[in-house]
Amino acid sequence: MTGDATTATAEGPTRLVGWRRAVSLLGSLQGYIGLVLVLAFGIVTRGGTFLSQSNLTNAVGAFASRGILAVGETLVILTAGIDLSVGSMLGLASMVSAMLLVNQNLPPWVILPACMLCGAVMGLANGIGTTWLRIQPFVMTLATLSVFRGIDRQLSDNVSVGTQVAGADGKLTGNADSFQLFGTPGHNLFTGVVGAGVYYPVLAFVVVCVVGQLALSQTRFGRHVYAVGGNEAAARLSGVNTDRVKIAVFTLCGLLAGFAGPIDAAYSASADPLAGTSYELDAIAAAVIGGASLAGGRGSIVGTFVGALILTLLDNVLGLNAVSDNLQLIIKGCIVVVAVVLQRPDLLRGAADFVRRVARRGAPASTGRSS
Amino acid sequence: MRGIGKSFPGVRALAGVRLDVHAGEVHALLGENGAGKSTLCNVLSGAFGSYEGSVELAGEPVALHSPGHARRLGIGMIHQELTLVPDMSVADNILLGAEPRTRLGRVDARRMRDRAATLLADVGLRLDPRQPVRQCRIAEQQLIELAKALSGDLRVLIMDEPTSALADAEVRRLFAVIRTLTARGVAVVYISHRLEELEEIADTVTVLRDGGYVGTRAMAGADRAELIGMMVGRPLGELYPRPASVAADAPVRLRAERLTLTGDTRTGRTALHDVDVHVRAGEIVGLAGLMGAGRTEVLESVYGAHGPRAVTGRVTLDGVPYRPRSPRWAIRHGLAMVAEDRKAQSLVLGNTVRFNASLAALARFRRYGRVDRRAEGRAVDEQVAALRVRTPGTQAVVGTLSGGNQQKVVLAKCLLTRPSVLLLDEPTRGVDVGAKAEIYAICHRLAEQGTAILMVSSELPELLALCDRIVVLCEGRVTAELDRAEATQERILTAAMARGTVLTRTAAGRTEEEVHDR
Structure with missing residues (x-):
């Protein structure tokens, strides 16, 4: 690579830079390409049904809580960590929210912060374990995945808690009614925009994404997250408090899981002791499809947002086409592999070289860049 | 063995380079960073699957397509960055890929230790072969690398800046080992930025610039100013400027x-x-x-x-x-520090020049809780210009710059904190x-x-x-x-x-x- 840099300045900087930018843009565009493909597939096979408001609402709404988890997961992955416990944290938070509603009859505006606090405490535990106790994130969160789920089941005594609490008159109590807003059954995706009512799960997901993306790209904290993931030693010597950054991302991840908990409970109208099981895998998949590298330092919330949309719409399209569940799992797995392969510009470059060589067969073969 | 002829027409990183190395000689490769020395050596050691031109070993044309193949041909390489596995023992590292085996196919631990001990003695190291490499010092690790290269039937040894991590006394020891090797008829290709060293150890020197061949000289007859002139392509007044003295x-x-x-x-x-x-x-x-x-x-x-x-x-x-x-x-x-290991301690290689340069000084660009990108960009541009960092732009990925320019980015990062x-x-x-x-x-x-x-x-x-x-x-x-x-x-x-x-x-x-x- 060193040779390239010298030649770039010596000969044709603009041409080379432009070309390189195009290649890296392609790399970041692959997420959108995937999204377009999925949409096109949906429209072609099940045009009307797929595009209908109620279908899109269902598709995105069902995924919103996992999408929010994916945002937190992305933060952790950017620092070269991983959080396997997000599903359990969501489960525990959803259980806490349902119990606060049913047993204490608290209003939603109290429940939501309480759940977020609960999630943040769990995330803080993850963060402290990985920094002060120097436990690898994978191991630490694998342990807490089990611990949090255990607490969840202990609290609920393995019985799911319904959130549609009826009062003495047989109607929903005021608090239960407003709690439903988190899941907002019966609302549509776009009616909110027009003004008839807001579809909260999706709104929450979008807001979390926007805030997350701004924090990552605009603030000092965001830079520090990328630096810790890209080269921890360099970040530390540059005055970044790396432990604090790591604790912060784990805490934020927990906080977002706590935020997603009540949404999940309200969406399914009950808190199941097993709610959120294996959600961590969806969250990680969304981040990876969106361009995040598990080695840290690469990825974005926008990417994760697109990755989440791809996953949910793909689910939906395959479901509409009556593809069997088993086959869906296989296809989703393959999508992850394809997405990761597409993210490597060097692979694209190699492919381009190959195409050029084939096109110019007969002329002396070129080795391309030897860096 | 007679030598190696080689040329690569039409490749960007390296074009039309010739190199003849004779048995028993130390052949130095000189050139600025990015001149193509490492690329050339990587070709010779089989690190690239394909290249142009031809390589002859002892008069016979050979094709080098994998490091294993090159090693079997008797070409060993010591990389600039150490390539040892830290948690394996010294012996395991030295004989990695060439482990002696018993008749049952198990690794023969005793023979392995003995062989490793012999090789360590050859390079003048007194170490327990069972000790993990992690516990050895950098200089020792460098010599372990050398022992590793010696483990095969060596005909050509390529050393990419072997002394960059060594202090003078250790350099002497390395040179002693090199001399015993050349006495045995091994050809050594030697890369270093330290001219004083080359004057001592090298017999012949080939200069590369921008991936091209500049010339070959006998080291004995070459004068330093001429070599530097060949490397930079322009006459360089004095390497070290006269310093101003400070008031006591x-x-x-x-x-x-x-x-x-x-x-x-x-x-x-x-x-x-x-x-x-x-x-x-x-x-x-x-x-x-x-x-x-x-x-x-x-x-x-x-x-x-x-x-x-x-x-x-x-x-x-x-x-x-x-x-x-x-x-x-x-x-x-x-305070600001430029750390010893640029790649491991100073730079986020996959990120941009701008990201790296402003990393330590982000507090300066804080405005309403966010980073003021315009102020940041101005400050970085200014510093990049002042230090004359040669980069396609501040959005270029740092890992693609040459070593000298990377170091200047590290300096820019330090200076932006106004130390x-x-x-x-x-x-x-x-x-x-x-x-x-x-x-x-x-x-x-x-x-x-x-x-x-x-x-x-x-x-x-x-x-x-x-x-x-x-x-x-x-x-x-x-x-x-x-x-x-x-x-x-x-x-x-x-x-x-x-x-x-x-x-x-x-x-x-x-x-x-x-x-x-x-």
Whole structure:
């Protein structure tokens, strides 16, 4: 690579830079390409049904809580960590929210912060374990995945808690009614925009994404997250408090899981002791499809947002086409592999070289860049 | 064996390069960073699947397509970056990929240890082959790499800057090994930026520039100015500019008294014992010493990189007591450090020049809780221009720049924090001659502006030319402090190897020595 840099300045900087930018843009565009493909597939096979408001609402709404988890997961992955416990944290938070509603009859505006606090405490535990106790994130969160789920089941005594609490008159109590807003059954995706009512799960997901993306790209904290993931030693010597950054991302991840908990409970109208099981895998998949590298330092919330949309719409399209569940799992797995392969510009470059060589067969073969 | 002929027409990184290496000769490759030396060596060692041109070994054309194949042909390579597996034993590393096996197919541990011990003896190392590589010092690891290269039937040995991590005494040992190899008829291709070294060890020298072949000279007849001229393609006045002297009454910026650091064998950290150092405003002070003398540790202790608990002693900044708590704390108090290992400790290689340059100084660009990108961009552009970083733009990925330019980005990062004390650890390691001269000029400019500079370097001529005062360390103690007038290479080396006198003084030193000797 060193040779390239010298030649770039010596000969044709603009041409080379432009070309390189195009290649890296392609790399970041692959997420959108995937999204377009999925949409096109949906429209072609099940045009009307797929595009209908109620279908899109269902598709995105069902995924919103996992999408929010994916945002937190992305933060952790950017620092070269991983959080396997997000599903359990969501489960525990959803259980806490349902119990606060049913047993204490608290209003939603109290429940939501309480759940977020609960999630943040769990995330803080993850963060402290990985920094002060120097436990690898994978191991630490694998342990807490089990611990949090255990607490969840202990609290609920393995019985799911319904959130549609009826009062003495047989109607929903005021608090239960407003709690439903988190899941907002019966609302549509776009009616909110027009003004008839807001579809909260999706709104929450979008807001979390926007805030997350701004924090990552605009603030000092965001830079520090990328630096810790890209080269921890360099970040530390540059005055970044790396432990604090790591604790912060784990805490934020927990906080977002706590935020997603009540949404999940309200969406399914009950808190199941097993709610959120294996959600961590969806969250990680969304981040990876969106361009995040598990080695840290690469990825974005926008990417994760697109990755989440791809996953949910793909689910939906395959479901509409009556593809069997088993086959869906296989296809989703393959999508992850394809997405990761597409993210490597060097692979694209190699492919381009190959195409050029084939096109110019007969002329002396070129080795391309030897860096 | 007769030699190697080779040419690569039409390749960007390397084009039409010729190289003839004879048996029993040391052939030096010279060139600025990015000239294509490493690329050429990687081709020779089979690191690339495809290349152009032809390679002949002992008169027969050979195709080199994999490192394993090259190794079977008798071509060994020692990379610039060490390629040992830290948690495996010395013996396992040396014979990696060539493990002797018993008739049942199991690895023959005893033969392996014996073979490794022989090879270690060949390179002049006394180490237990069962010891994990992690516990060896960098210089030892370099020699272990050499032993590894010797494990095959060696005909050509390629060494890519083998001395960049070594202090002078260890370089001597390496040279002795190289001489025994050439006496056995091995051809050595040797890359180094240190001309003094080449004058001593090399027989022939080939100069590359921008991936092209410039010329070949017999080392005996070549003069230094001519070689540098060939490398940079322009005549270079003087490598080291004359420094301005500092007034002796300038205020002391940084003073460390009785600086003591607890050692750590696991990470190879040297202990410091009562080190006294002070730097005046506008002064450049050099820290000399062999590998493991504790030079880096002095910088890191002052910078707070070892945390508040490992370091004791009294540090003052401009006369005000200061406790080195963390790098963050240090930066806030006007210290900045260029770390020893650019890639591992200084840069986020996958990110942009701008991201890296502003990383330590983001607090300056804070506005309404966010980073003011315009102000940041302006400051970075300014610094990049001032340091003459050659980059396609500030959005270019740092990993794609050459070593010298990467180092300048690290300097830019430090300077953006507006430091009053600059700690430089091997600021010119792996940097080409042109960039070196520029880095020296930057140091002088900063010193003139009143920055206090404390600098570690393994290149004595560099220290002698650049520093107003040189503090020599040996095994974590100060053994000499020399003014610019009284400092010579001999005096520095004598002080740096004053091990014996130190040993009789304390028991702690003796145990350390015993551990090392075992």
